Amino acid sequence: MKRLAGIDANFLYSETSTAFMHTLKIAVLDVAGLPPGDLFARFAHVLDARLHLLPGFRQRVLFVPWGLHHPILVDDPEFRLERHLQQRQVPAPGDRQARDAVIAEISASPLPRDRPLWEISLLEGMADGSVVCVTKLHHSLGDGLACARMLQRVVNEQDLPRSESPVSRPAKAVSLPAASQLIRAALRDQGGRARRFLPLLSRTFRALLDRRHLSPSLAFKAPRTLFNRSLPASRSFASTRLPLAGLKALARQLRVTLNSLVLGLVSVALDNFLDTAPAQPLLASVPLGVADERLSGNHVSNLITSLCNDQPDPQARVRAIHRTMQQVRAAHEIVGAGAMRAWAEYTPGLPFSHAMQLYSRWRMADRHRPAVNLIVSNVRGPAEQLIVGGARLTGLTSVGPILDGIGLNITAWSYAGQLSFGLLSHGELPRPLDQLACGLHNALQALRPD
Secondary structure, three states, rough: EEEOOHHHHHHHHHOOOOOOOEEEEEEEEOOOOOOOHHHHHHHHHHHHHHHHHHHHHEEEEEHHHHHOOOOOEEEOOOOHHHHEEEEEOOOOOHHHHHHHHHHHHHHOOOOOOOOOOEEEEEEEOOOOOOOOEEEEEEEOOOOOOHHHHHHHHHHHHHHHHOOOOOHOOOOOOOOOOOOHHHHHEEEEEEEHOOOOOOHHHHHHHHHHHHHHOOOOOOOOOOOOOOOOOOOOEEEEEEEEEEEEEHHHHHHHHHHOOOOHHHHHHHHHHHHHHHOOOOOOOOOOEEEOOOOOOOOOOOOOEEEEEOOOOOOOHHHHHHHHHHHHHHHHHHHHHHHHOOOOHHOOOOOOOHHHHHHHHHHHHHHHHOOOOOOOEEEEEEOOOOOOOEEEEEEEEEEEEOOOEEEEEEEEEEEEEEEEOEEEEEEEEOOOOOOOOHHHHHHHHHEEEEEEOO
């Protein structure tokens, strides 16, 4: 048994009937060089041969009775690979927009909790002959950096056996722990958590005193936009790519970081997508991950920064975003990057989960100003092109979840010289989300020096 960290468990507690806490990883595979045959069966064989590299993919979540502690991960005694795989057809004309519409449908349903929290859809029917692998993974299992490590481990060709498919291997006999075991383990683990509470409270109090000379928090000062509402269950998804080398060169010219440039691109693109100019600058939540060797878990914190929409000149706007990011990073470092993870350990799971369900059911997000307008993240992925089961991985896109009141997530993921953007929103937008994705290209042109 492995107990989920508080920050991981919070993604389970936050899930509602319309807010789904999974991420999507979309891999485009060039299968032209593969021998003829059943592609889906070949893919299942390759995946099954490598599941031992990802132990979390065979584990399911068990909740502790009465919410006495965070849930645990245990080996699933009924694990069957076929319950996690499906084939889907991209409708004609088989282009990017048709593919993205299918991905939106995949995103618009929760992962069943009676099995490990992941599933993979293999999309065929693309006009260019490619096959698209869409992995839906619950955020409680890992953040973007952990997922990047998972990907690099799974595509190691040396781990693929040359013999018969390992699907027939007998599963190790396991059984789910009894409720009494879960309760005893929870009470035992609570002792260590209690001992850590007072030192954490002291550290946080001292850090907050040090923050008195810094700017106040921006949270709940965001203007309302068409993204900031209670969520329906439906979703919109769009994607695009930009050349990474060109973006890095532009960031150097403007003397900003790549992260600040990505925020600037999003800010300028939103100018043309929104019906009216916001009365105040938009606010973005920017996840910050810790680079390490993890294959699971979330080592992430969040910054809230302004997108500086009150700056009409695009280049001046990006520089203003960069300055703001430097300020909020300084405040964040005083409190400490691990503070959010440490406090998440004390989340009361059952009351928090019920509160989130009521917040969603009563549509409370429509009754107050949004905490922020959108989520923008930038993840460093593999620099070299990868091979998966003999197929070249020619594109890789990711996107995280959206929340009640924060209905737009834009995730940038670098891979093999490209920066791919995944955009996810609710399914009741007045215009296609693809227009915002295309707007990133126009924003890049607007930001280039004359």
